[in-house]
Amino acid sequence: MSTLAEPRGPGVAARGSMTPIPHRVVDVVHETRETVTLTLEPVSDGIVAPVAGQFTMLWAWGAGEVPISVSALAADGRLVHTIRDVAGVTKTLCASRQGDVLGVRGPYGCGWGIDAARGHDLVIVAGGIGLAPLRPVVHAVLAERSEFGRVSLVVGARTEQELLFRAELDEWWHRHEVDVRTIVDRSSPGWSGSVGVVTGELVGLEIDPASTRAMVCGPEVMMRVVAQHLTDRGVAASAIEVSVERNMQCAVKTCGHCQVGPFFACTDGPVLPWDVVASLLTVREL
Amino acid sequence: MTSQTLAEIDRVVLPAAGLDDLFDSLHAEGYPVLGPTVRDGAIVIGPITSSDDLPRGWGDEQDAGVYRLVRRDDDAYFGFAAPAGTWKRHLFPAHSILWRARVVRGAPVIEENEDHPGRRALVGIRGCDLAAVAVQDRVLLHGAHPDPVYSARRADLLLVGVACGTPASTCFCTSMGTGPSVGGGADIAMTELDAEDPARHRFLLEARTDAGRAVVARVSARTATAADDDAADAVVRRAGSRITRTVDNAGLPEALRAGAEHPRWDDVAERCLSCGSCTMVCPTCFCTDVRDEPNVLAGTDDRVRVWASCFELGHSYLHGGSVRPSPSARYRQWATHKFSTWWDQFGTSGCVGCGRCIAWCPVGIDVTEEIRAVAAGPTQEQGVADGRHDDG
Incomplete structure (x- = not known):
């Protein structure tokens, strides 16, 4: 490795497209049994500020790198990521403690069409960890509430204990500015809400198809069912956005893993309009 | 001068x-x-x-x-x-x-x-x-x-x-x-x-x-x-x-897109070993994996990148399983990427016609034959009737 450059001090290595930028963990919030929200601060130089729906590649020393969506937009170069521990690199990331240094590349991908939703009704549908990339959308709506028409948020989780951002959901519900609905796959003692799949809550929503836009993130089967439900009710497929999840190793369109037909989820997505991806996500194993 | x-x-x-x-x-x-x-x-x-x-x-x-x-x-x-x-x-x-x-x-x-x-x-x-x-x-x-x-x-x-x-x-x-x-x-x-x-x-x-x-x-x-x-x-x-093998590129990207559910993909999967040899000899295949290789004694962590193949089960792995578990879907990904979606992504075919994938396929699968069959678009019944299922 004599060809490697000499160390240039923390955080000031040359920035190739595959080189992470060191960030320090400044806050750790355990959201649920398997979900953690990390707030990161650049050790020296940061990255370009992300927009809602984008992701970064988070690197943990010795473990590797994974794509993690931005779960809130923060000031001063801070980054907020909510990570579900599904073993591997995510387990290491979720075990991070304040003061640890992680690597960040990005931000990558296309975000949600928040501007296109101004002046429209907005239906936001999230399943499980899918609420993480949609939370900054809710924040954006609440910050400029009068810019949007009727706004509904339907959140599905396996159980009440696995509902993400529970305190915030309660707060949003109490503000009555967004129609917040939650539904769980399995009820548990004390749960008085709905039980079933997210479309069970969508059925009860009043929807004006002509003026509705939708943003959907969750397991692919959930996104398919929700998009189908909305288009059946007259919402244009082009007004529905989904966030596509695929294996990603480079995030810059060169590793080949995240292809969905003609698209690279990392750069053409992850947020893609349903009219564009419906024919791809409905072919088995494409 | x-x-x-x-x-x-x-x-x-x-x-x-x-x-x-x-x-x-x-x-x-x-x-x-x-x-x-x-x-x-x-x-x-x-x-x-x-x-x-x-x-x-x-x-x-x-x-x-x-x-x-x-x-x-x-x-x-x-x-x-x-x-x-x-x-x-x-x-x-x-x-x-x-x-x-x-x-x-x-x-x-x-x-x-x-x-x-x-x-x-x-x-x-x-x-x-x-x-x-x-x-x-x-x-x-x-x-x-x-x-x-x-x-x-x-x-x-x-x-x-x-x-x-x-x-x-x-x-x-x-x-x-x-x-x-x-x-x-x-x-x-x-x-x-x-x-x-x-x-x-x-x-x-x-x-x-x-x-x-x-x-x-x-x-x-x-x-x-x-x-x-x-x-x-x-x-x-x-x-x-003296070149006898051909690919008819006219309308091929569209025909392959339309043929995503063609039975020929299952047919070729009966012969394909998913070994990835075609992708290793291909002069344009670019897929890679990255991994960290920590060295505890040296106190270093290397980010290593190696060639990968879309024929590997792990290539499309997400938490919970692979997007393309079947060899049929993996062969389809490779062939349609080369001859169809590469055009969408990079404005060119992903195949240059060198023929290495044909020579170096251990079971002799000829990609030109496979895509021709899909592009021709026969039904399952026709595929059986004209003997295609006896190829392997």
């Missing part, structure tokens, strides 16, 4: 006995040479110091699942088709360290790999493989994030193409518009002439760029005549007429 002199430099003829003159010129211009050479019973790409390292007198026999060297009855230096080895290996290594991290004052410091091989000449690259370099340029160089490893190896390359006079039965460059002549991108285009006659055995050298002219200007050669040009044209014409 007068235009007459320029023209003399542009097209010259070098006797085969003086081929080392070219290597001397390349070395004098500061280019270490990579080229075809015989190793382990195959023609691979490796360092070349003189014409002695070239596969003189060797030809090859290639067919579906077949590759073997054969002795030619002449002293041709370039009397073979697509080498077993790819030039890709030298531009986009199968294994590279992207960066190394070490901890300095409590925080990781990341040192990028700045390995830069500098000037190198690729001598003997065919039209198909030259087109493959152009395809990889589009993928790895011309995107929003140029790949650091590829761009370091791609810079300062001198490309010396050799027209192909000896296509194999696996070749279909004429369908893909990449050969047998030396297409765009070469600094010098060569044609080997009259190898069967030691007295007339010679090379026509055409300098196409200033870098190429600088090399050719050093060679002791005579100016090419119209007869040399005619002989070179005849080599390419004869080679083209």
